Structures are given as C-alpha cells and as structure tokens.
Amino acid sequence: MKATTGIEKNASTEDKIKEAASRVFTAKGYAATRTRDIAEESGFNLALINYYFRSKEKLFDIIMVEHLQLFIHSVMGIVNDPATTLDKKLELVISHYIDMLIANPNLPLFVLNEVNADPQKLIDKIGVKQMVHEQLVIAKQWKELVAKKKITEINPIHILINVVSLTIFPFLGSPIIRNRTGLTIQQFNALMEERKKLIPGWIKLMVTGN
Amino acid sequence: MKATTGIEKNASTEDKIKEAASRVFTAKGYAATRTRDIAEESGFNLALINYYFRSKEKLFDIIMVEHLQLFIHSVMGIVNDPATTLDKKLELVISHYIDMLIANPNLPLFVLNEVNADPQKLIDKIGVKQMVHEQLVIAKQWKELVAKKKITEINPIHILINVVSLTIFPFLGSPIIRNRTGLTIQQFNALMEERKKLIPGWIKLMVTGN
DNA sequence: AATTTATTTAATCAAATGATTAAAATTGTG
DNA sequence: CACAATTTTAATCATTTGATTAAATAAATT
Numbered sequence: 001m002k003a004t005t006g007i008e009k010n011a012s013t014e015d016k017i018k019e020a021a022s023r024v025f026t027a028k029g030y031a032a033t034r035t036r037d038i039a040e041e042s043g044f045n046l047a048l049i050n051y052y053f054r055s056k057e058k059l060f061d062i063i064m065v066e067h068l069q070l071f072i073h074s075v076m077g078i079v080n081d082p083a084t085t086l087d088k089k090l091e092l093v094i095s096h097y098i099d100m101l102i103a104n105p106n107l108p109l110f111v112l113n114e115v116n117a118d119p120q121k122l123i124d125k126i127g128v129k130q131m132v133h134e135q136l137v138i139a140k141q142w143k144e145l146v147a148k149k150k151i152t153e154i155n156p157i158h159i160l161i162n163v164v165s166l167t168i169f170p171f172l173g174s175p176i177i178r179n180r181t182g183l184t185i186q187q188f189n190a191l192m193e194e195r196k197k198l199i200p201g202w203i204k205l206m207v208t209g210n
Numbered sequence: 211m212k213a214t215t216g217i218e219k220n221a222s223t224e225d226k227i228k229e230a231a232s233r234v235f236t237a238k239g240y241a242a243t244r245t246r247d248i249a250e251e252s253g254f255n256l257a258l259i260n261y262y263f264r265s266k267e268k269l270f271d272i273i274m275v276e277h278l279q280l281f282i283h284s285v286m287g288i289v290n291d292p293a294t295t296l297d298k299k300l301e302l303v304i305s306h307y308i309d310m311l312i313a314n315p316n317l318p319l320f321v322l323n324e325v326n327a328d329p330q331k332l333i334d335k336i337g338v339k340q341m342v343h344e345q346l347v348i349a350k351q352w353k354e355l356v357a358k359k360k361i362t363e364i365n366p367i368h369i370l371i372n373v374v375s376l377t378i379f380p381f382l383g384s385p386i387i388r389n390r391t392g393l394t395i396q397q398f399n400a401l402m403e404e405r406k407k408l409i410p411g412w413i414k415l416m417v418t419g420n
Numbered sequence: 421a422a423t424t425t426a427t428t429t430a431a432t433c434a435a436a437t438g439a440t441t442a443a444a445a446t447t448g449t450g
Numbered sequence: 451c452a453c454a455a456t457t458t459t460a461a462t463c464a465t466t467t468g469a470t471t472a473a474a475t476a477a478a479t480t
Contacts, residue, residue: 013457029323032241035438045459050439109326112382113239116319119385157391157401158408165379170371172322172382175329181367191367198368205415223427245468255429260469 017042017049022063026110030060061125064114068126070100071111079138086141090203094167095196101171102189108168151207159207166199227252227259232273236320240270240327271335274324278336280310281321289348296351300413304377305406311381312399318378361417369417376409 020042024033035056039046053059078084078092101107115122145151170177170192178188230252234243245266249256263269288294288302311317325332355361380387380402388398 028327029239029241031239034436036436046438047440047460048458051458054439056438106326109322112319113323115385116316119389123389154408155401155404157387158405161380161383161387162376162412164383165375166372169375169379169382172379173371173374175326177367177371179329179333191365194365195368198364202372202412202416206412244466246466256468257430257470258428261428264469266468 013044013048014052017044017052017059018063021049021059022067025060025063026067026104026106029110029113033060064122065125067104067107068111068122070104071107072126074100082137086138086145087200087204089138089141090163090200091196094163094199097167098192098196101168102192105171105174108172112172145207152209154207159203162206163199163203166195166202170195223254223258224262227254227262228269228273231259231269232277235270235273236277236314236316239320239323243270274332275335277314277317278321278332280314281317282336284310292347296348296355297410297414299348299351300373300410301406304373304409307377308402308406311378312402315381315384318382322382355417362419364417364419369413372416373409373413376405376412380405 017038021038024037024041028037033056035049036046038049038059042049049059053062074096075093078089078096081089084092142151142156146153174188177183178185183191227248231248234247234251238247243266245259246256248259248269252259259269263272284306285303288299288306291299294302352361352366356363384398387393388395393401
C-alpha cells in the first residue's frame, strides 16, 4: 500500500504542498519550476513532496486539473441554466470570471501555456465532453433570438471569442498595461471591475449591430 | 577579439541558428528549451551555438528583442502617422497585426510569458520610451473627436485594451478554439481574416456608444 | 603551395535537478 | 508505556544540461 493513498490524516501537509506548488507553478510555469522551489515555498523537505506526489509531473497534473476545473466547471452551471436569459447569463459569466481573475491573476497564462503544450491531453484529463451537450441550452437561446430578428446573423463563434477575449486578455496583458500606465494593482483591478458592466454592453452592441 | 563579432561572413550559419532558436523558443518557451534542441533543430553542433552566441540567454535575448520589435515598432509607424485618420489607423493596425499573427501564431504566448517574467527588463531592452512621446499624435486625434462629441467620454484605456484583446487573444486561444470547434488551421485563419473588418466595426460601436 | 584565419566538431566538465533510500522523529493505538 | 504506523528528514544517485576546450576541417590570403 503506497503512502500516497493515505489521504485522510495528512490533509494538512499535503494541502500545504499543493498550495505552494500552485503558487510556484502558476508564477514560473512547469519547466522553470524546480522541485526544490516547491519544497522551499512549502517549508517542507524536498523528498517530502516526492513522498506525497511521486513526481513533479504528477503533482503538476493535479494542480493543473484543479485549476482548469476552476476555469471551466464554475461557468458551466451558469451557462447551462435554462432559467436565466442570455442577457443575464452574459452578465453573470463575465462578472464571475472577473472576480476569479482578480483573485487568480496569473491563472490565464498558466492555463494557456499548458493547453498550448498539449490541447488534447488536458481536455481528456477533465470531463469537458459534456460541454457540447450542455451548450445546447445556450445554443437554443441564441437561435431563438436569431429567429426573432433580435440579433444579427453573425457567426456566434465570433461573439464567444469576443466575450472571452475582452474578459481574459486584460489580465494576460496586465504586466504591460500596468508598466505603461503606471497603475497600481488596486487601480488596475478597479478598471477590471468597471468592465463587468462595460463588456456586456459592448457585446450587446455587437449582436444587435448598432 | 571574440569570434562573435565577426558578423559579416558567417551570416548564413548564424542566421540558421537564430531561425532554429526562434522556432524552438517560441514553441517551448525559454525554460523548456534545451541548448541541444536548438542544435538539433539547426542541424549544427551544440558547441557551435555557444561559439556564436556565448550562451543560451544571450541567444534568447537576441531572438526576444527581434520579436518584440516585430510586435511594437511595425505598429508605431502606422499609429504615429498624422496623415491618417483614427478610423483608418484602426483598420490598418488591426489588419497588420492579424497578418503578422497568422504568420507567427505562437508569438503572442511567447511574448506574454517573457513580459510576465520580467516586464521592466524587456521594456528596457527595446526603445519603447519614445512610445509615450509618439503616442501624442493618436492621443491628439482622440481628444479632437471627444471635443467634437463624436465619441463617448469613455476611458480610452478600455478601448485600447479592447482593440488588443479582440485582435490578439483569438490566437492565444487558437488551440482550444480549434480543438472545440474542429476547425482546420485554414478555416481558423479565414475566421481571423473576417475579423479584420469586424473588429474595427465593433470598436466604432463602442466609441460612439450605439 | 604555405600560412594564417575562420568555422566546425567530439569529448569533457561542473553544476543543477528529479528522484530514491535509509534512518530519525512524530503520532496514534492497545 | 510499548509498539506499530505514519510523517519527516539528511544524504546520496543518476541524468540532464549549459558551457568549455582542444583539436580537426575548411576558407581565405599572401
């Protein structure tokens, strides 16, 4: 019986390592992260992290999956709720994402890097398959509006891309934006808060066509 | 006299190494790139790349600066031309960027990673200082339009962020987008070509407010 | 052709790094 | 408390990796 299976009692130490690993991995990326960095950041010995997680890669996979789920599943609930209108969904999703991004500003770059390294591997690792099915709710709502001539006949993929772009990219560009404008983190976050209302407005302009 | 200073005759070999290094660095990032990868990719011996560039880091710095200049300076000419209107500038810059991104799809992630690692270092390394001065042209044009009540009094930083977001982010998300939609690279690029016209239209909607 | 200079290579080094091991310390249990 | 199980550590290994060196080859120059 491998020690790694004893998850109950050691939750504290194991979680501390995971938290430390999360900080280091998201800050420096997989390749630039040394197992010793995680040891130091966590305050534990180097061998301990291998004792708990067997290898750097296995530890990374765990962190990655948790972060990707943070990214994806949290939104699925909102998007797939038939009770809320498309308008409301838009507001909720964007607001939710901006909150999460303010709390985890370097999550996007981290995720992008690993998705870029091997898209399919990650998609397999989480259950994103259902997404296609679940998207039907929002797809139906879209089609209804198109039928009612409430929105232009633009390819919805553009709109989806735009929502994600306008919401996430500013956080990716944050270092440059902050450096060029001289904004503090607080001022930058305030700017992002503003976008919770601005982005839905912009998207509505796009879909109505004027 | 160091051999690296002899730039004339060895242009061919040196350039081949730089091209190989560019491919490997942009594909895998600095930390994940082994000097041996570059050697193999270039077809030359490991020691040769150190002979020409002294170290992995120096080679990387050269590649990075060239790519950043590709990113920045090319646009400066357009933005700083007093002869073109803001509308026209918008079209030109976006079109220019999308062309460049189709040709160099993994440039954005590469740049973002390194900017994230040390924003000031990179900004120092290129002459971006003038930008503040040069931006005056476009800033003036903006102020004129505001004075003429042609555009809303929105914080222009939001619009700047939006232009960059809508243009660049799709390429960052390309692996996910392609994976989820099943689009080929050609189809994806066609989608990006569409955006050359779409994005300026969207931006105009944003600044006019309806 | 001879000699110098530039280019390229194979072999090797030293440090960094992921991982293991065996022992010590701590904690839980009868 | 004694004893077993779990947790933690120091020491060590084997590879990987960036870099150097000294020698071989090719090119240029006289």
